[in-house]
Amino acid sequence: SFARDFLARCPFLVLSTYRSSQKDFAGALEAAEQALAVAPDELKTRLRHAEVLIESGVALENPDQLAQGEAELDALIAEYPGLPEGLFVVGKLALAQQDWVRAEEVMAAALEAKPDWPQARMLLGSALCAALFTPASALACGGFFCDNRPIDQSKERIVFGIDDVE
Numbered sequence: 001s002f003a004r005d006f007l008a009r010c011p012f013l014v015l016s017t018y019r020s021s022q023k024d025f026a027g028a029l030e031a032a033e034q035a036l037a038v039a040p041d042e043l044k045t046r047l048r049h050a051e052v053l054i055e056s057g058v059a060l061e062n063p064d065q066l067a068q069g070e071a072e073l074d075a076l077i078a079e080y081p082g083l084p085e086g087l088f089v090v091g092k093l094a095l096a097q098q099d100w101v102r103a104e105e106v107m108a109a110a111l112e113a114k115p116d117w118p119q120a121r122m123l124l125g126s127a128l129c130a131a132l133f134t135p136a137s138a139l140a141c142g143g144f145f146c147d148n149r150p151i152d153q154s155k156e157r158i159v160f161g162i163d164d165v166e
Contacts, residue, residue, distance in 0.1 A: 009035040025056035051089045058096045084113040091123050103127035
């Protein structure tokens with residue numbers, strides 16, 4: 001029954017979230033997998049498993065875990081389009097990848113569906129602040145008058161000095 005599954009999986013979901021907050025990603029994943037074993041078809045359980053894989057993949061720079069988490073998340077979003085909780089996880093990933101525009105878009109969509117969600121508002125604010133205060137990348141043309149022809153710059157030296165101002 002739903003109530004029995006809820007009572008069986010809920011402690012594992014709480015434990016998984018707590019362990020993630022403590023940066024114990026192996027423990028968080030273990031707890032999420034235990035919840036998944038109890039209720040493999042339950043949406044929140046599947047979403048938590050994908051989220052832990054993504055968090056762990058980003059934090060530990062593990063591209064395999066990250067790809068698995070993204071695949072699970074993509075499957076959930078395909079199954080439940082516009083799911084605010086799914087969009088929230090996409091937004092967290094976009095922030096981790098410093099894709100401020102994507103983070104802003106998905107967090108705004110999550111808030112459209114669930115306007116009073118404080119965590120989503122905080123992440124939207126984070127994305128907006130990051131977009132405003134992160135310097136844009138500097139681009140250089142790399143050649144003689146920037147005419148887009150390849151130039152051999154191997155013999156060039158960049159000379160600079162430090163003025164000792166008293």
